[in-house]
Amino acid sequence: DGGITQSPKYLFRKEGQNVTLSCEQNLNHDAMYWYRQDPGQGLRLIYYSQIVNDFQKGDIAEGYSVSREKKESFPLTVTSAQKNPTAFYLCASSASRGGGNQPQHFGDGTRLSIL
Amino acid sequence: AQSVTQPDIHITVSEGASLELRCNYSYGATPYLFWYVQSPGQGLQLLLKYFSGDTLVQGIKGFEAEFKRSQSSFNLRKPSVHWSDAAEYFCAVGNDYKLSFGAGTTVTVRA
Numbered sequence: 001d002g003g004i005t006q007s008p009k010y011l012f013r014k015e016g017q018n019v020t021l022s023c024e025q026n027l028n029h030d031a032m033y034w035y036r037q038d039p040g041q042g043l044r045l046i047y048y049s050q051i052v053n054d055f056q057k058g059d060i061a062e063g064y065s066v067s068r069e070k071k072e073s074f075p076l077t078v079t080s081a082q083k084n085p086t087a088f089y090l091c092a093s094s095a096s097r098g099g100g101n102q103p104q105h106f107g108d109g110t111r112l113s114i115l
Numbered sequence: 116a117q118s119v120t121q122p123d124i125h126i127t128v129s130e131g132a133s134l135e136l137r138c139n140y141s142y143g144a145t146p147y148l149f150w151y152v153q154s155p156g157q158g159l160q161l162l163l164k165y166f167s168g169d170t171l172v173q174g175i176k177g178f179e180a181e182f183k184r185s186q187s188s189f190n191l192r193k194p195s196v197h198w199s200d201a202a203e204y205f206c207a208v209g210n211d212y213k214l215s216f217g218a219g220t221t222v223t224v225r226a
Contacts, residue, residue: 004158033213040124042205042216043159058213090158100209101147101166106158 002027004107006091011112013078013085021076021110023091030096032074033104036060037088046089049074050097078112086113117142117208121217128196129225136191136220138206147209148189150180152202153219159205165189176200198224 004025013019025032031050035043045058049068063082068074074093078085088111092104118141128134140146147166151159163174170182180191189206201224206217 006158040218042119042218043214044216045213048213092159100214101211102209103149103161103164104159104214106151106160108158109156111156 004091004093004105006089006107006110008110009108011110012115013112014115016080018077018079019085019112021078021089021091021112023074023076023107024072025074025091025093025105025107026072027093027095027105028071029093029105030071031094032068033092033094034058034064034066034074034076035090035092037090037109043090046076088112117146117210117215119206119208119215119217121204121206121220123220124218125221125223127223127225130198131195134191134193134196134200134222136204136206136222138189138191138217139187140189140206140208141187142208142210144210148180148182149207149209149214150174150178150189150191151205151207151216152176153205154202162191162204196222196224198226200224 007022033048034046047066049055065077090109091107094104120139149164150162153159162178165172165182203219203221205219207214
């Protein structure tokens, strides 16, 4: 079955540590997205990529970095500069460019906590 | 800038009763509108979408939504709720570049 796989499901970060969240899709989608979800705030866009080797900052990119070296993969690194990283992180993809004019498919998320 | 308001943070409904979730959006042009559902600890699943045409759209799991341009609303409805409908529901508005999500409405279903 095609879909989006996020790993790990749970992740713990120590102070001053960078951690990387994995997102892989086998839907052959061009565009991929990272969202952060906090209780009562909905989803906020961190980064998005509409094509391989290109990505754009979303609304809350500070303290995060991404890469898009392969069409299937869009890893998110939470750096030590992100002072409040505890949240639920969701990866999504859509068939083509244009993040808001077509459905996005979501993974099951990674929950990141501070040790 | 586009934005979405879901006025109800939490709704409790009896099994078999009807459900309506409110969504108001702010957007200058014709919006792309979506409703998603999220079960605890899971990702989001698309329920339905509106791009153009018929203002009453049907989705999965027996849900429907009505686009009302004059009221800037896109309310979600279900005639008879099942216990499995307990979840968090998100309305979203999109432009050519990104989706903006509401804060969500949590639905509790009582027996």
